[in-house]
Amino acid sequence: MHSEKQKHAFEPRIIAFVCTWCTYAGADLAGTSRMQYPSNVRLLKFPCTGRIDPVFILKAFQQGADGVLVSGCHPGDCHYIAGNFHARRRFAAFRKLLEFIGVDLDRLQFSWVSAAEGGKWVEMVTELTERVRAMGPMREFRELALEEQWSGALDAPELKEAYNSI
Amino acid sequence: MTTIDTSIYSAVTEAIRGEAQRTLSEGLVTAIVGYAAARRKGSAQPIVITNAADSEKLIFSPACVNNLTVYLTKAKKEIPKTGRVGIVVKGCDLKALVGLMGESQLKRDEIYIIGVPCAGVLASTVQPSQELTSDTIASKCRECGEFLPQGCDFVPGVEIPAAPELEKNYSAEIARLEALTPAERWAYWREQFSKCVKCYACRQVCPFCFCEQCLCDRNKPQMVESTPRPAGNTAWHIVRAMHLAGRCAGCAECERVCPMDIPLNLLNRKMARELKELYAYEASFQVNDKGPLATYDEKDDQSFIK
Numbered sequence: 001m002h003s004e005k006q007k008h009a010f011e012p013r014i015i016a017f018v019c020t021w022c023t024y025a026g027a028d029l030a031g032t033s034r035m036q037y038p039s040n041v042r043l044l045k046f047p048c049t050g051r052i053d054p055v056f057i058l059k060a061f062q063q064g065a066d067g068v069l070v071s072g073c074h075p076g077d078c079h080y081i082a083g084n085f086h087a088r089r090r091f092a093a094f095r096k097l098l099e100f101i102g103v104d105l106d107r108l109q110f111s112w113v114s115a116a117e118g119g120k121w122v123e124m125v126t127e128l129t130e131r132v133r134a135m136g137p138m139r140e141f142r143e144l145a146l147e148e149q150w151s152g153a154l155d156a157p158e159l160k161e162a163y164n165s166i
Numbered sequence: 167m168t169t170i171d172t173s174i175y176s177a178v179t180e181a182i183r184g185e186a187q188r189t190l191s192e193g194l195v196t197a198i199v200g201y202a203a204a205r206r207k208g209s210a211q212p213i214v215i216t217n218a219a220d221s222e223k224l225i226f227s228p229a230c231v232n233n234l235t236v237y238l239t240k241a242k243k244e245i246p247k248t249g250r251v252g253i254v255v256k257g258c259d260l261k262a263l264v265g266l267m268g269e270s271q272l273k274r275d276e277i278y279i280i281g282v283p284c285a286g287v288l289a290s291t292v293q294p295s296q297e298l299t300s301d302t303i304a305s306k307c308r309e310c311g312e313f314l315p316q317g318c319d320f321v322p323g324v325e326i327p328a329a330p331e332l333e334k335n336y337s338a339e340i341a342r343l344e345a346l347t348p349a350e351r352w353a354y355w356r357e358q359f360s361k362c363v364k365c366y367a368c369r370q371v372c373p374f375c376f377c378e379q380c381l382c383d384r385n386k387p388q389m390v391e392s393t394p395r396p397a398g399n400t401a402w403h404i405v406r407a408m409h410l411a412g413r414c415a416g417c418a419e420c421e422r423v424c425p426m427d428i429p430l431n432l433l434n435r436k437m438a439r440e441l442k443e444l445y446a447y448e449a450s451f452q453v454n455d456k457g458p459l460a461t462y463d464e465k466d467d468q469s470f471i472k
Contacts, residue, residue: 053389054405075468085462085463085466086462088471089444089462092444093437097407097411097433097440100343100344101352102355103352110471111471141400144356144396145397
């Protein structure tokens with residue numbers, strides 16, 4: 001029996017970049033095992049975490065993601081032997097850069113989830129969703145995109161109203 | 167304000183001229199990329215000479231700010247395609263040259279390196295005729311520890327005068343920003359990036375931006391918006407800093423050429439600092455086959471990964 005779905009004022013949009021060999025299979029296992037996890041997360045399947053360019057994360061935030069999850073095989077389990085080792089260094093550096101630019105790192109989560117860890121996937125996604133929900137929508141990149149639609153100097157009440165209703 | 171001793175520069179100029187004369191007339195090199203006096207008083211500009219008689223045009227002065235290694239990566243009409251090419255480099259430029267060799271963009275035996283013992287160059291904001299002092303020196307020179315290039319084919323034998331202790335602008339600014347909250351940092355960078363006009367001068371002048379097609383110019387799929395508007399500007403500067411992480415030699419040319427005075431090198435310095443801390447890597451005079459992000463160690467830190 002499904003438990004009653006709780007209603008929330010804010011449903012965060014979470015984009016998950018996952019590797020096809022481990023985390024995608026892990027999420028699949030969670031599904032086939034009928035485990036419940038928030039539907040806020042949208043999966044994007046990649047051949048390997050090594051294929052996930054930091055610019056994808058940036059693009060996700062720009063397109064309105066409130067949180068981003070990157071997940072792949074545990075170290076040593078990579079289908080392509082070393083893809084996740086390279087990704088680990090790249091993301092360690094990218095995190096530092098985003099932090100310096102002023103992005104709250106609580107919105108960005110990295111994890112290793114193997115094909116057998118359906119439970120870990122559910123736990124992690126639930127935790128991330130609740131954390132991002134508590135933080136509220138990601139405004140930074142959205143405000144930048146809005147700045148392009150009218151000059152910052154324009155401050156008409158109807159524009160303000162339209163902005164606040166977004 | 168203290169004056170910085172640049173008395174060695176005349177001896178350096180003489181030595182560069184002599185070496186250019188010798189190598190060109192002996193046929194050791196087919197061209198030399200160096201600095202020449204420009205029209206404005208005290209200013210300097212890059213020059214490519216292919217004739218031994220032109221060696222008298224070469225100079226070295228505090229106005230010789232350019233990183234000439236960029237001319238070896240982006241084809242320049244004046245530089246002959248065949249033969250060995252000589253190049254005049256300061257310590258910071260040599261690090262870029264070494265980085266390019268590590269990335270197989272240049273071969274050591276195809277270039278003839280003339281290293282310059284350097285006491286510092288002028289900041290981009292001051293007139294080139296001004297004297298080099300603790301106020302007019304470039305920010306990168308304040309934190310430079312490599313006054314004498316190493317591993318060159320020729321270095322003028324002069325004694326570099328002891329440098330006075332200078333205020334470290336970059337370190338201070340990075341520390342200031344790090345102490346702020348994420349929201350304050352975002353506000354700072356948002357303001358800085360909003361100035362950007364997307365002229366791509368920073369890309370054009372960077373020795374490491376040698377991709378034939380930049381990711382940011384591609385439009386199918388378009389990863390970074392190409393228009394000079396806030397979202398695209400922010401994305402461009404983040405991508406730029408990320409692509410230079412672990413490669414940047416710290417020559418600060420990006421910041422020098424920026425017409426809108428965006429502190430671009432802060433991002434690069436911050437990344438260099440993080441990579442040094444994480445993977446003990448630093449731009450140096452030693453050729454490394456692989457930069458920190460092109461290699462890995464199984465024992466790398468993964469405390470940020472669940």
